[in-house]
Amino acid sequence: MAVRVCCRGNRVALHMLSRSLSHSSVSVETLSELDSHTHTPFSRSAIGTFFQERPLLTNPFTQDALLRAYLQRHLAERGVQEELERFGERVVCEVEALGRRCELEPPVLQRYDPWGRRRDRILTCDAWAHLRRISAHEGLVAAAYERTYGDWSRVYQMSKMYLFAPSAGLYTCPLAMTDGAAKVIETLGMPARKAFERLTTRDDKRFWTSGQWMTERRGGSDVSSGTETVAKRQQDGWFKLYGFKWFTSATDADMTLTLARVTDENGRTTPGSRGLSLFLAEVWDSDGSSNGIEVQRLKDKLGTRQVPTAELLLDGMNARLLSEEGRGVASIANMLTITRIYNTVCAVAAMRRIVHLSREYACKRSVFGKLLKDHALHVQTLSRMEVETRAAFLLTMEVCRLLGREENRSASERETLLLRLMTPVAKLYTAKQAVSVVSEGLESFGGQGYIEDTGLPSILRDAQVLSIWEGTTNVLSLDVLRSIAKSSGLVLQAFCSDVQERLLPAESSPALRPALTSLRAALAALMRFCEAAAARPAGAMELSARDLAYSLARVYMGALLLDHASWEHATHTDVYTALRWCDQDLCPVVSRDAAGCFDSQTTAMDSALVYDGLKL
Incomplete structure (x- = not known):
């Protein structure tokens, strides 16, 4: 008698099978004996002994012949190779696991505190914060502005970023905008020196990251005709910004640069790029609440899930004018x-x-x-x-x-x-x-x-x-x-x-x-x-x-x-x-x-x- 049995060692199942097998040569006692062995179909499925070995990530610097040759050709006497080999080991032993955690634990939006007050906080995992500290300690932004390697400082910095990026859980995104903000401030003659110093420090307790809030519903790359955010001048010389930012990456940043149109005394603005000015705003007030910002939602994206990307309503965000009025596009x-x-x-x-x-x-x-x-x-x-x-x-x-x-x-x-x-x-x-x-x-x-x-x-x-x-x-x-x-x-x-x-x-x-x-x-x-x-x-x-x-x-x-x-x-x-x-x-x-x-x-x-x- 042929009997097809799907059984996981369950004694009740064996008992129910006994009647079906009563006229066969297999007894219940025999089944019980077979069940005590690990290689029977009644105890578990045989899965074999072979498992494919996974590819191992080893030091990305020592494995990259072209990077090492390039640096040997151009920066051989500076000790750069030893520094990058050390950093490559840190990437494998520390950064890789942190980046993977950021992928598995994406950011979440917390709209209210436990007592019902609107807070609009974007919560990221501990690994994201750890990557921030590593970025500061390693000078991933600072190296460009310290200019230790003269003309080759950017090559050194970006060689380090090249090793860091694939493991870093997209923390390169806030670093890119932080570096970009520092570059703008430096180019404009340091109108916000305190912000510049915090963007380019190696002290993780003082280190700031910056956002870049340019994209609006009409916009995308066409910021000249797509920017609707307005800036209203205050008596103290600061501005309050009102508008909707449709796509903002790394929204947990400490500060941001954004474009807006300054209104005149009658509330009118200048169209086109001539009406756009560049503003700097801190994202959080001194009490930890957002600076006139409401987070509408986090974006649900195909990739880059590690990075908090949001739609933001600016409802009276305090900001300072960074560029000359009407020179916002040129300044970015x-x-x-x-x-x-x-x-x-x-x-x-x-x-x-x-x-x-x-x-x-x-x-x-x-x-x-x-x-x-x-x-x-x-x-x-x-x-x-x-x-x-x-x-x-x-x-x-x-x-x-x-x-x-x-x-x-x-x-x-x-x-x-x-x-x-x-x-x-x-x-x-x-x-x-x-x-x-x-x-x-x-x-x-x-x-x-x-x-x-x-x-x-x-x-x-x-x-x-x-x-x-x-x-x-x-x-x-x-x-x-x-x-x-x-x-x-x-x-x-x-x-x-x-x-x-x-x-x-x-x-x-x-x-x-x-x-x-x-x-x-x-x-x-x-x-x-x-x-x-x-x-x-x-x-x-x-x-x-x-x-x-x-x-x-x-x-x-x-x-x-x-x-x-x-x-x-x-x-x-x-x-x-x-x-x-x-x-x-x-x-x-x-x-x-x-x-x-x-x-x-x-x-x-x-x-x-x-x-x-x-x-x-």
């Missing part, structure tokens, strides 16, 4: 430079982390009779991820170097122009790279890459915001066009001359000749396109903006890779990276122009395609 330009560079660093850091974990896993996971690292196709995929990551890293460090030179007042005119052009280019391109590389990295873990408690899916979720924060890809592509137009093409001249100089050392290397040939051809084609584009209608240039930005990124990354591969201590992997990068279409704006993608009828055809079947 430096803040945007800082936050976009942070975004770039976080993108590259996410790429490096997933490559680190993927290659470590490939040494442990065995399929079809051998380890993943012994499957040529798998290694080829990882190598393509590595090439993208290395190109992104060098572009990021170059932008950081340019920023450091500007802040140290040693930047040449060409370097200043390059910083203006390449900041939005680096931000938009690395953000796209990060989403692609991290997604590919998750695939390298098979099904485990899709399982939440591995911690892997959160890397992709958090990477997805990088192309949205601080300007979407299209917004930044248009910003690239503005930089070209406002400089009368000088930024392109700076770009061209810098690339040409970086290619010169590669001429003596036969191994690099294919990459050198490809890059020079791409640069020439790019410059011809830009010269011809000057005579085209404005609409045609707008259509080409994204492909133009991509072309600038790819050509400049190629030049940086070739420059690094020409260094006297370069390795064969440096040469191979440059060759592989230059295999691709380095100048998509030219190839798509040849395909007619920017012709006058393209807009109508694009619209017809997108809205085909939709009744308008």
Whole structure:
């Protein structure tokens, strides 16, 4: 008699089965005896003895050959490597667990105190507060303003941030806005010295973080026409702000910078960017209550769940005017430079982390009779991820170097122009790279890459915001066009001359000749396109903006890779990276122009395609 039994050792179940088995050769006594053994189907399911080893995170500094080589080339004599190796160990042993807790214990909104008073407090976990203390002690903001390493201070600071970011539970978000606020205050001549000192201190008891409350319901990136918040002047010279901020990240900050329109004696405001001024406000009053702020709700987001992001009603928030009246948009330009560079660093850091974990896993996971690292196709995929990551890293460090030179007042005119052009280019391109590389990295873990408690899916979720924060890809592509137009093409001249100089050392290397040939051809084609584009209608240039930005990124990354591969201590992997990068279409704006993608009828055809079947 065949009997299918699903039993977990329950004696009642055994008793009920006895009748069904009364005519079989199996007795109840036999079942009881079998139940006493662990490997029977009646006691528990057999799960086997194999468990896949998880990838281990080891010191991210010692595992990053390119970071160490870059610092050896540029900062060898400063003791930076020893400091970053120490910090890398702290990231593994301390920061990683804190960041994971922030993901598992997201912020909550407490509207009222136990006695019914409206408090509007955003409660974050202890790990979030611990990351704040570490950030202060390690000088993650302060290092940029101490300028211990002169022109290279930003490279040092952002190298540290690069190690910190993937483990830090998105604490890089408040740090970016804190750094941006400090930069604005410094640039404006220190009108709020007390705030600046607290934003840049290493004393965790005095350290402040700052918010950046610019986005309103109409706004997004269009702050000029989208800002409705008004500022009413008080007799003591301060202002009270009234308005609604639709998207505010790191809302548990100590202070914030925000835009508002100053009203005249009749309550009228000036429209457009000319009516916007920049204000500084402390978020909390001396008694711990919010400064005229009501938290409407916390945002429910795809990723970045660790960061408190909220909708805020400003109902008489006390604030001081930071900029000249009507100069608010101009005053936040430096803040945007800082936050976009942070975004770039976080993108590259996410790429490096997933490559680190993927290659470590490939040494442990065995399929079809051998380890993943012994499957040529798998290694080829990882190598393509590595090439993208290395190109992104060098572009990021170059932008950081340019920023450091500007802040140290040693930047040449060409370097200043390059910083203006390449900041939005680096931000938009690395953000796209990060989403692609991290997604590919998750695939390298098979099904485990899709399982939440591995911690892997959160890397992709958090990477997805990088192309949205601080300007979407299209917004930044248009910003690239503005930089070209406002400089009368000088930024392109700076770009061209810098690339040409970086290619010169590669001429003596036969191994690099294919990459050198490809890059020079791409640069020439790019410059011809830009010269011809000057005579085209404005609409045609707008259509080409994204492909133009991509072309600038790819050509400049190629030049940086070739420059690094020409260094006297370069390795064969440096040469191979440059060759592989230059295999691709380095100048998509030219190839798509040849395909007619920017012709006058393209807009109508694009619209017809997108809205085909939709009744308008």
